[in-house]
């Protein structure tokens with residue numbers, strides 16, 4: 635189904651931003667040609683069957699992927715958001731191609747991976763295999779702790795990381811220019827504002843650099859165009875960032 639112009643193939647669930655969005659943002663910022671395979675038509679070899687086939691057979695070089703998102707580039711297959719961005723970063727000009735900078739970015743991205751897992755656990759604290767409605771009391775407890783303790787801890791961490799990065803006067807997380815980690819932090823703020831608007835109003839006051847970084851990413855022409863386009867799936871209650879008013883107490 636891939637035409638020659640689609641250099642990268644992203645395999646991710648077609649109806650949510652989810653973890654795939656961190657990869658989409660990097661590809662969009664770079665203006666890369668890519669195919670969001672499961673959003674393509676089944677008749678042309680896309681759709682969810684193509685994603686399931688990738689999970690099952692992973693025809694290419696690389697580890698058998700456990701879960702999406704998965705990137706295929708030529709014959710190389712990469713899964714896990716942080717590994718995908720580590721791979722794509724230098725190719726897309728979204729990280730300085732030196733080992734110290736790449737490992738610095740990878741560490742930040744892995745912190746975001748941990749943070750995303752905690753966001754997920756606010757609505758699925760007991761099991762992925764159960765519906766939200768079957769774990770509501772636990773979700774309430776988890777979300778209360780998450781909004782009170784964990785959001786400020788993570789946001790505060792990134793605020794300090796920005797402050798410490800004097801090479802960019804606190805404007806970027808790694809080095810002196812935009813990296814894929816800045817795009818991912820933008821997405822965390824977007825998602826948390828959707829899921830927990832009240833808590834974010836409070837916590838953002840303590841993190842002016844994080845908010846400024848979010849705003850500067852939002853204003854980048856390719857990101858602004860993408861966010862306004864149909865390619866950007868709206869947040870919804872099937873994704874990672876879900877807005878359940880009852881979880882904000």
Ligand SMILES: N[C@@H](CCC(=O)N[C@@H](CS)C(=O)NCC(=O)O)C(=O)O
Nearest residue numbers: 652653701702703713714715716747
């Ligand atoms: N560490 C992985 C997590 C991947 C992941 O949990 N993917 C979700 C969708 S967002 C999934 O389909 N998981 C299936 C499962 O855990 O059984 C990453 O960062 O990409």
